[in-house]
Amino acid sequence: MAELNIAEIPYETGELKFRYSRYLSRDGSRWLRHGLFRAYYPSGELQSDGNYVDGHEHGTWRDFHKNGQLAAEGQYEHGVESGEWKYWREDGSSE
Template sequence: MDLNIAEIFHESGELQYRYSRYLSNDGSKWVRHGLFTAFHRNGELASEGTYIDGLEDGNWRDFHENGLVAAEGSYVKGVETGTWRYWNADGAEA
């Protein structure tokens, strides 16, 4: 499997997504595989996690624009599992 790094930008030019991917066997689509990161327009990290063969897998974290954690939890084959935790932008648990 040959991985390719994709970078997609906001219309204003800032990086929005960075992730690794591979081309499906039939060549019809790109499949996310590996580390995925998303960014807010202000450059702060918005989300990070891992894809395995196109599905979220493992620990994921989402962040508010101020850099504080917004959500944290796990996926198994694209399905949320276990307990997810959520926080307000001021850091208080929601």
């Protein structure tokens, strides 16, 4: 596998929006996400996290409300949602 690089993508205001690891495809035409991915709200709170494998979501993914409460959790298998996903309201109650 190629060398992993860390990408940090900011909002226009400068706050961190995305942070993830990636590598350059063999032909050098595009970056492929690989490893931990995190997205943040402009206020800095975690919005979502999960993992990529060779450019595809894979494994457990979680989304969070702005107050930090878990909003959704489920699995990906090579970029496709799999199994049952669970969802919660901002107060923590299930949908």
